Amino acid sequence: MRIDSLDVSLIELLTDEPGLGVMECSKRLGVARGTAQNRLNRLHESGVITRIAPHIDPSAMGYPVITFCSLQIQQNFGQTGVAAELAKIPEILEMHTVSGSSDMLVKIVARSTKDLQRVLDAISATEGMGRSSSSIVLETHFENRVLPLAWEAVKQSASQADEPLPAPHEASLRNGGRLGAATNNAGHNA
Numbered sequence: 001m002r003i004d005s006l007d008v009s010l011i012e013l014l015t016d017e018p019g020l021g022v023m024e025c026s027k028r029l030g031v032a033r034g035t036a037q038n039r040l041n042r043l044h045e046s047g048v049i050t051r052i053a054p055h056i057d058p059s060a061m062g063y064p065v066i067t068f069c070s071l072q073i074q075q076n077f078g079q080t081g082v083a084a085e086l087a088k089i090p091e092i093l094e095m096h097t098v099s100g101s102s103d104m105l106v107k108i109v110a111r112s113t114k115d116l117q118r119v120l121d122a123i124s125a126t127e128g129m130g131r132s133s134s135s136i137v138l139e140t141h142f143e144n145r146v147l148p149l150a151w152e153a154v155k156q157s158a159s160q161a162d163e164p165l166p167a168p169h170e171a172s173l174r175n176g177g178r179l180g181a182a183t184n185n186a187g188h189n190a
Contacts, residue, residue, distance in 0.1 A: 001042075001046040001047075001048055002157045003043075003048060003150065003153055003154055003157065004154055004157070005154055006029065006031065006035075006039060007039055007042075007043060007048070007150075007154075008147070008150045008151055008154055009029055010025055010029065010036065010039055010040060010043070011043070011048075011049065011147065011150055012147055013025050013028060013029070014040075014049070014052055015147065018052045018053055018054050018055070019054070022036050022037050022040060023036075025040075058093070058109045059109075062111055063091070063109035063110060063111055064109075064111075065109060065110040065111070065112060065113060065115070065116050065136065065137075066107065066108075066109055066136070066137040066140070067107070067108050067109075067110065067116060067134050067135065067136050067137065068105065068106070068107055068108075068134065068135050068137070069105070069106045069107075069108060069120070069123065069132050069133065069134040069135075070098075070101075070102035070104070070105055070132065070133045070134075071102055071103060071104040071105070071106060071123070071129065071130070071131075071132050072101075072102050072103050072130040072131045072132070073103045073104065073128050073129060073130055074128050074129070074130050077127065077128030078128075079097045079103060079104060081127075081128055082104070082126065082127075082128040082129065083095055083097070083104070085126045085127060085128065086104075086106065086123065086126055089108075089119065089122050089123065089126075091108045091109050091110060091119045092106050092107070092108050092119075092123075093106075093107045093108065093109060094106060094107040095107075102133070103130075106123070108123075113136070116134075116136070120132065120134060
C-alpha cells in the first residue's frame with residue numbers, strides 16, 4: 001500500500017498516544033475528521049496498522065531484566081510444538097523461529113538475575129528443548145522502531161511516482177526521529 005506523510009503523521013500520533021480519538025487526531029493534523037477517519041480505516045484495512053494498544057513497560061511491573069535467548073530445539077519435536085509449550089511461560093515476550101545456528105530467538109524479562117535463572121530453567125525443562133544461549137541487555141537505545149521506515153516508504157513512493165517529496169506534518173516535526181534518550185535495565189525499558 002502506498003502511504004503518504006498524512007498517513008505517517010497519523011501513525012505517529014497514535015503511536016505516542018494510543019487512546020487519542022479521531023476528532024483530536026484531525027484537530028492536531030489540521031484535517032477534517034472524515035479525512036482522519038478514512039485514513040485510519042484504510043491503514044487498518046490494508047494491514048499497515050494491525051492494532052492500537054498502550055505501550056506496556058515490563059520494568060514498571062517489576063521486570064527490569066531483559067534477555068535475548070537463542071534456542072536450539074530437538075529436531076524430532078519441531079518448532080510448532082516447542083513454541084506452543086514455551087508460550088506458557090509468561091516472561092517470554094517475543095518468540096521467533098530463525099535461520100542460522102539456532103532455531104528460535106526469544107525475548108524474555110525477569111525480576112532479577114536470580115529470577116532470570118528460574119525462567120531459563122523453565123525454558124530448558126520444556127519438552128523438545130536442546131541448548132540455549134542467553135545475552136542480558138545492558139542498555140536499550142531504541143526498540144520497535146518503525147516510524148523511520150514509514151517515512152522511508154513515503155520517500156520511495158514519491159520517488160517512484162516522480163512526485164516532489166511531501167513535507168511531514170507539523171505534529172511529525174515536533175516529534176523528530178523518535179530516538180529518545182537511551183535507557184538501561186535499571187530504568188524504564190519495554
